[in-house]
Structure formats: C-alpha cells, structure tokens
Amino acid sequence: MTDLVHDLRAALGESAVLTDPADMAAYVTDWTGVFTGTALAVVRPASTAEVATVVRLCAAAGVAVVPQGGNTGLVGGGVPDSGGDQVVLSLSRMRRIREVDPVADTLIVEAGAPLATVQEAAAAAGRLFPLSLGSEGSCTIGGTIATNAGGTAVLRYGMMRELVLGLEVVLPDGRVWDGLRPLRKDNTGYDLKQLFIGSEGTLGVVTAGVLRLLPATPRRATAFVALESVSAATALLPLLREHGGGQLTTWELLGRQALDLVLAHLPGVRDPFAGQHEWYGLVELAGTSADVDERLESALEAAASQGLLVDAVVAGSPAQRESLWALREGVSEAQKSEGATLKHDVTLPITALSRFVAEAGPALLAALPGLRLVTYGHIGDGNLHYNLSAPVGDDAALRREAPRLTRMIYDAVTALGGSISAEHGIGALKRDAAAAYKTGVEVDLLRAVKQAIDPRGLMNPGKMLA
CATH class of the missing domain: 1.10.45 (Vanillyl-alcohol Oxidase; Chain A, domain 4)
Structure with a gap:
C-alpha cells in the first residue's frame, strides 16, 4: 500500500494526498457522527484528469475508492469503512463553473462546487437553479447528483434527476465518459446519466454536470400556518395547487415537537403564534409579479373558509420570510443538539401520510415510552423526515431499541406502498x-x-x- 501512496503523491503532488490521521479526521466521519472509518489516504485531485489518474492507480493496486463531496450526508454513504485500506477521493478542489448559457438555460459545473455557488452563478445570469437544501452552503453538486437530492422545491421542480442534462464521469477502470451534452432530446440509446444519478458513488465518480436553469422568481409569497392534523395538510394541497397554479413551490409540514426543538436550540427564532398547535405548514409561491401575493391570500382565505387551517402568518418582508424558513430549516441542527437521534427519511403516497402518522406514532410510543416523535418534511411530495429523539436523559434506551423501532417504521411504510428512503439515499x-x-x-x-460497470467492486x- 505504501507504493500506492507514493504513486499518488508522484502524480498529484504531496499536498494533494493526506495520510496523517489528524488531517484525515474530517473526511472519515460523517455529518451525523454515527459513521467513522479509517483510510489509507485522502486524495484531493484538482481536475478530471487527476481523478482518472487516482482511480486508475487504485484499480491497478486493487484498492477501493470512496468518492466524497461535502460530506453532509446522513446515511454514511461518503466515508470509508474501518478496514483502513480504502482511499477517500474528495472532490473539494474541483469547484469551477465551466460555463453558463442563459440562452440554452444551462450551466456546466465541476462536482466539488457547493450548491450555493451554483445558485449564485445562476442568479448572476438572471436565472434560477431551483434545488434548495438546508446544507446548500456546504453540500456539493457532485454529492447532490450522486444522491439524487430533493429538498424543499421538489413539488414544483422535481428532484436532482430532473435537473441534470449531462454528466462527466470517471469509470471504475479510470476511463472518462464525457456525457456533458446540454441536449433536451437524445434518443440514441439508454440514458446513461440516469445510471449515475443516485448511484451514491458505487458506479463511478461524477466530476462535472450540465444542469438545467429556469426563469428567475424574484417575487415570493410565504406563509406559516397552524393546522389541526396531517390530514388537513394533505387536504390543503389540491387547494393550494388550484389557487397557486404553477407558482406553488413549497408545501412543508412541521410537528409541534420539531418546532419546540428549534425554539429551544436556535438563537433568534420565535413562535409566530401566541398559542401552541399540533401541526404547522410552510407554504411558498414564487413568480415574477405581485400576483403571487394575491394567489397566496386567495388560497389562505379558501382554506380558512373550509376549516383546513387554524391560523396563518404571512411574511411581509424578506426578513420575515427568512425567520419563517428558519423554523423549518433549523430542525435537523436543533435535533442534533438534543441528544441521541434516530433519523428516518421515508416517502409515502400523499393520501397515506395521515394514516401512517396516526398508526406509527402510538405504536412507537408504546414500544418506548417517553420517545419524542420529531416529524417534519415535504408534504407536497409525500416525504417525511420521521425522526425519533430519545426520552429525556435516556439516550441508551433509544440506542438499545433502535433496530426494533426502525423495523416498525419500515414495516408501516412498506405496508402503505411507500419507500424507506426518499432523498437521503441508502x-x-x-x-x-x-x-x-x-x-x-x-x-x-x-x-x-x-x-456490469464495476465488476471488481472497487467503487x-x-x-x-x-
């Protein structure tokens, strides 16, 4: 293995190959802190050619490669195992925006660029890249492609799979597939890029992508609403579509326990309502003219008249909008501060969400009294982040019961025709x-x-x- 490290340093330079445990520490533990491994080396190539060289050298040595983006994942997909014989390939130095074409509405970017950088480049060209995640300042484009990321605007724009037109990929033998074609139509065979989107680095290393841009939406209308139940939230969706039309971008759900954690742990946030409610929704319309405000007001009035919401607060300024969004986007960080957490990212038919919550919750509380159900997610596409926080002061109980609780959730999701992973990956x-x-x-x-693609299992x- 020392020969491989020597060859990597000879090809990329000393500074691009890390072997000191202290230097590698941030690359071998995932964001949740649950998964920690060891690595032979962490390699940080600066170009596609260098990525190809790394993969080729590792293949010749029979050493596995673990591609890594911003290391913001929640399922341990971007860190090595504990064997110490794998190479972490970090794309963090490959951050260049290669091209922005506002006529074709495309942007070509390298895999290590943060999502926020792409959003800013699109905005500078008067366009929008609509993928939006809480981690957008640190997650990378390569990571969002490899995991088929979703986020808060899937209702309108779809997942990352719908936003990618072409890819550049280093294959397991070191060859480079140049699929960076900004074509909307190409019926010349299998759509190869779709094999790599969502593959979590198990088929190759995504080094660049052609992304779709969309018209900018400078006007936004946002409201935080109080709800009696999850069924009210799902019943509201067609009404929001009716009044919001194509401008409806976001319909998010937040349970009371999730909101309580945010209020307890994030400075500067406050409850928009004087009284407490069981459930909350965050709705946003986006467009180019003031009719987004009118459409939102019309939707809220109709919802109130039908008894589908208890109360509502409409953002009257950008600062107020940010404060409402902070309540939704702060849940993951707040829960991390609370202690042991069991995270689940599930998706169900939208009409089954209420039944899932009604049936799974009591069963879980019976299995572990004192368990805290931290529920939030994207009601508009059926994706719940159905997380469990330990009973107060008893992290050990959650860890002990985690396999049984997880199986209960997965069984309930599957019985209702859902999936055990919506957007976080496997x-x-x-x-x-x-x-x-x-x-x-x-x-x-x-x-x-x-x-077929990685017969030696090195990716x-x-x-x-x-």
Whole structure:
C-alpha cells in the first residue's frame, strides 16, 4: 500500500494526498457522527484528469475508492469503512463553473462546487437553479447528483434527476465518459446519466454536470400556518395547487415537537403564534409579479373558509420570510443538539401520510415510552423526515431499541406502498434494509448493473447494495 501512496503523491503532488490521521479526521466521519472509518489516504485531485489518474492507480493496486463531496450526508454513504485500506477521493478542489448559457438555460459545473455557488452563478445570469437544501452552503453538486437530492422545491421542480442534462464521469477502470451534452432530446440509446444519478458513488465518480436553469422568481409569497392534523395538510394541497397554479413551490409540514426543538436550540427564532398547535405548514409561491401575493391570500382565505387551517402568518418582508424558513430549516441542527437521534427519511403516497402518522406514532410510543416523535418534511411530495429523539436523559434506551423501532417504521411504510428512503439515499445505514424491503427482481437488476460497470467492486464498496 505504501507504493500506492507514493504513486499518488508522484502524480498529484504531496499536498494533494493526506495520510496523517489528524488531517484525515474530517473526511472519515460523517455529518451525523454515527459513521467513522479509517483510510489509507485522502486524495484531493484538482481536475478530471487527476481523478482518472487516482482511480486508475487504485484499480491497478486493487484498492477501493470512496468518492466524497461535502460530506453532509446522513446515511454514511461518503466515508470509508474501518478496514483502513480504502482511499477517500474528495472532490473539494474541483469547484469551477465551466460555463453558463442563459440562452440554452444551462450551466456546466465541476462536482466539488457547493450548491450555493451554483445558485449564485445562476442568479448572476438572471436565472434560477431551483434545488434548495438546508446544507446548500456546504453540500456539493457532485454529492447532490450522486444522491439524487430533493429538498424543499421538489413539488414544483422535481428532484436532482430532473435537473441534470449531462454528466462527466470517471469509470471504475479510470476511463472518462464525457456525457456533458446540454441536449433536451437524445434518443440514441439508454440514458446513461440516469445510471449515475443516485448511484451514491458505487458506479463511478461524477466530476462535472450540465444542469438545467429556469426563469428567475424574484417575487415570493410565504406563509406559516397552524393546522389541526396531517390530514388537513394533505387536504390543503389540491387547494393550494388550484389557487397557486404553477407558482406553488413549497408545501412543508412541521410537528409541534420539531418546532419546540428549534425554539429551544436556535438563537433568534420565535413562535409566530401566541398559542401552541399540533401541526404547522410552510407554504411558498414564487413568480415574477405581485400576483403571487394575491394567489397566496386567495388560497389562505379558501382554506380558512373550509376549516383546513387554524391560523396563518404571512411574511411581509424578506426578513420575515427568512425567520419563517428558519423554523423549518433549523430542525435537523436543533435535533442534533438534543441528544441521541434516530433519523428516518421515508416517502409515502400523499393520501397515506395521515394514516401512517396516526398508526406509527402510538405504536412507537408504546414500544418506548417517553420517545419524542420529531416529524417534519415535504408534504407536497409525500416525504417525511420521521425522526425519533430519545426520552429525556435516556439516550441508551433509544440506542438499545433502535433496530426494533426502525423495523416498525419500515414495516408501516412498506405496508402503505411507500419507500424507506426518499432523498437521503441508502449509504451504509440502510443497505441491508433496502435489500430486505425490495423485491428479488429489483435486487437482481441493481446487482446486475453494479456487476456490469464495476465488476471488481472497487467503487464505494459496502454502500447501497447488500
């Protein structure tokens, strides 16, 4: 293995290859702190050619490669295992915006660029890149592609899969597939880019992408509403679509316990309402003219007349909008401050969300009294972040019961026709569960794709596929 490190340093330079444990520490532990491994080296190439060299050298040595973006994942998908014989390939130095074309509405960017950088480049050209995540300042484009990221605007714009037109990928043998074609139509065979979007680095290393841009939406109308139930939130969706039309961008859900954590742990936030409510929604319309405000007001008036909301606060300024969004986007960080957490990212048919919450919650509380259900997510696309916080002062109980609680949630989701992972991916955390809850045909097809592209299993082994 020392020969490989020597060869990597000879090819990329001393500073691009880290081997000191202190230097590698930030690369071998994931954001949640749950997954920590060890690595032979962390390599930081600065170009596609250098990525190809790294992959080629590792393949020749029979050493596995773990691609890594901003390391903001929640399922252990971007960190090495504990064997110490894998190379972490960080794309953090590849941050260049190669091209912005406001006529074709496309942007070509390298994989290590933060999502916020892409949003800013699009805005500078008078356009919008609509993917929006709480971690957009640190997550990278390569990571969002590799995990098929979702976020808060999926209702209107779709997931990352819908926003990618072309890719550049280094394959497991070091060859480079140049698929950076900004074409809206190309019926010349299998859509190869879709194999790599959402593959979590198990088929190759995404080094650049062609992204779709959309018209800018400078006018936004935002409201935080109080709800009696999840069923009220789902019943509101068609009404919001009716009044908001194509301008409806976001419809988010927030449970009271989630809001309480934000209020307790994030400075500067406050409850928009004088009284407490069980459920809350955050709705946003975006467009180019003042009719977004009129449409939102019309929707809220209709909802109130039908008894679908209890109260509402409409943002009257950009600062007020930010304060309302902080209540939704601060949940993950606030929960991390509270102690042991069991995170679940599930998706269900929208009409089944209320039944899932009504049935799963009591069963979980019976299994572990004192458990705190921290529920929030994207009601507009059926994605719940159904997280569990430990009973106060008893982290050990949550860790002890985690396998049973997780199985209960997965069984309930599957029974209602849902998926155990909506947007966070599979990684190491859900690898075995994904195999257990998929059909045999699905598993066979996934393994066949992996075998065809990475027959030696050197790309991010131990992730996604059991």
